[in-house]
Amino acid sequence: MSDAALIDGKATAEALRARIAAAVATLPEPPGLAVVLVGEDPASQVYVRNKARQTHEAGMRSFEHRLPVTTSQGELLDLVARLNADPAVDGILVQLPLPSRIDANAVIEAIDPAKDVDGFHPMNTGRLAAGLPGLVPCTPLGCLMLARSVRPDLSGLEAVVVGRSNIVGKPMAQLLLAESCTVTIAHSRTRDLAEVCRRADILVAAVGRPRMIEGSWIKPGAVVIDVGINRVAAPDLGEGKTRLVGDVDFAGARERAGAITPVPGGVGPMTIACLLRNTLQAACRRRGWAAPDL
Numbered sequence: 001m002s003d004a005a006l007i008d009g010k011a012t013a014e015a016l017r018a019r020i021a022a023a024v025a026t027l028p029e030p031p032g033l034a035v036v037l038v039g040e041d042p043a044s045q046v047y048v049r050n051k052a053r054q055t056h057e058a059g060m061r062s063f064e065h066r067l068p069v070t071t072s073q074g075e076l077l078d079l080v081a082r083l084n085a086d087p088a089v090d091g092i093l094v095q096l097p098l099p100s101r102i103d104a105n106a107v108i109e110a111i112d113p114a115k116d117v118d119g120f121h122p123m124n125t126g127r128l129a130a131g132l133p134g135l136v137p138c139t140p141l142g143c144l145m146l147a148r149s150v151r152p153d154l155s156g157l158e159a160v161v162v163g164r165s166n167i168v169g170k171p172m173a174q175l176l177l178a179e180s181c182t183v184t185i186a187h188s189r190t191r192d193l194a195e196v197c198r199r200a201d202i203l204v205a206a207v208g209r210p211r212m213i214e215g216s217w218i219k220p221g222a223v224v225i226d227v228g229i230n231r232v233a234a235p236d237l238g239e240g241k242t243r244l245v246g247d248v249d250f251a252g253a254r255e256r257a258g259a260i261t262p263v264p265g266g267v268g269p270m271t272i273a274c275l276l277r278n279t280l281q282a283a284c285r286r287r288g289w290a291a292p293d294l
């Protein structure tokens with residue numbers, strides 16, 4: 001079989017951001033997104049900076065809160081309460097992971113579900129599981145959009161999600177189930193992961209292990225969505241250099257897949273575009289504006 005089609009997340013995300021910007025331009029006031037970053041994790045700082053820039057480019061307001069790594073849980077909960085009460089804030093994102101002293105679940109549950117643009121509050125995860133409208137986690141939503149860009153009708157397909165985290169794997173499985181896929185969720189205790197993956201018409205990898213999914217595990221013609229963002233040493237680029245790779249062995253998988261997302265330039269840019277989409281949706285719901293059709 002010839003090489004898989006490349007699913008261009010960067011271009012798809014740019015197009016989605018342009019539609020969001022056009023919709024925002026028609027609103028009486030700009031939606032506002034608050035991003036909270038605790039500590040100095042350099043990778044997180046890059047995401048926060050990219051989010052702020054793209055929020056402005058979409059015509060929205062961005063409120064950044066950078067707190068020292070010594071911040072207590074009480075101080076963080078106070079900030080969340082202020083953001084819940086702030087009428088200019090439509091969306092609240094608290095960057096994860098948080099320092100281990102802080103109970104992340106307590107912080108997520110403190111966010112007003114109507115402003116929970118990450119879709120992590122139990123109210124929103126419950127609504128997703130029940131098939132009710134709500135805010136849907138950005139990364140799985142972006143993955144679904146990319147899968148549908150090459151297979152508009154997923155109904156009846158075998159979908160395998162590798163990873164069962166609350167932020168990617170579980171909501172991804174719910175979205176694929178809602179598309180009428182036959183869904184398998186694999187994880188670190190799964191026996192014979194290679195054989196499970198070989199069943200997949202749609203394979204979503206959200207593990208956090210560089211190139212763990214081998215080319216020979218891919219069903220010929222499958223759609224492969226690689227969520228992994230792993231920084232690895234790249235001595236070929238020079239001493240001390242690094243590069244980003246996914247959870248899938250891209251070169252091997254490309255020989256068998258029908259379509260595949262690259263890393264970088266795949267799921268990552270879609271995550272930010274979906275965050276802006278959720279912020280627009282939250283603003284429209286909260287403020288009684290007609291929600292645009294994106």
Ligand SMILES: NC(=O)C1=CN([C@@H]2O[C@H](COP(=O)(O)OP(=O)(O)OC[C@H]3O[C@@H](n4cnc5c(N)ncnc54)[C@H](OP(=O)(O)O)[C@@H]3O)[C@@H](O)[C@H]2O)C=CC1
Pocket residue numbers: 139162163164165166167168169186187188189190193206207208209227228229230267268271
């Ligand atoms: N592109 C984007 O926008 C985003 C990318 N990411 C990236 O996606 C990846 C996953 O993130 P996240 O879900 O938060 O990660 P977590 O570490 O929370 O979850 C990883 C999952 O992978 C499973 N797993 C670990 N090792 C294996 C193995 N050997 N075989 C099978 N399953 C395994 C774990 O199983 P178990 O539950 O049994 O421990 C767990 O369910 C990371 O690389 C992260 O950087 C994350 C968020 C957004």
Ligand SMILES: Nc1nc(=O)c2c([nH]1)NC[C@@H]1CN(c3ccc(C(=O)N[C@@H](CCC(=O)O)C(=O)O)cc3)C=[N+]21
Pocket residue numbers: 046047050093094095096097118138139229244263264265266267268269271272
């Ligand atoms: N509350 C919360 N919500 C999140 O959505 C969240 C989070 N915490 N913590 C961290 C993870 C990770 N994440 C990414 C977003 C964009 C890219 C992204 O844009 N990646 C680019 C490249 C980035 C680069 O080059 O460094 C790409 O893949 O092409 C990656 C990763 C969101 N996360």
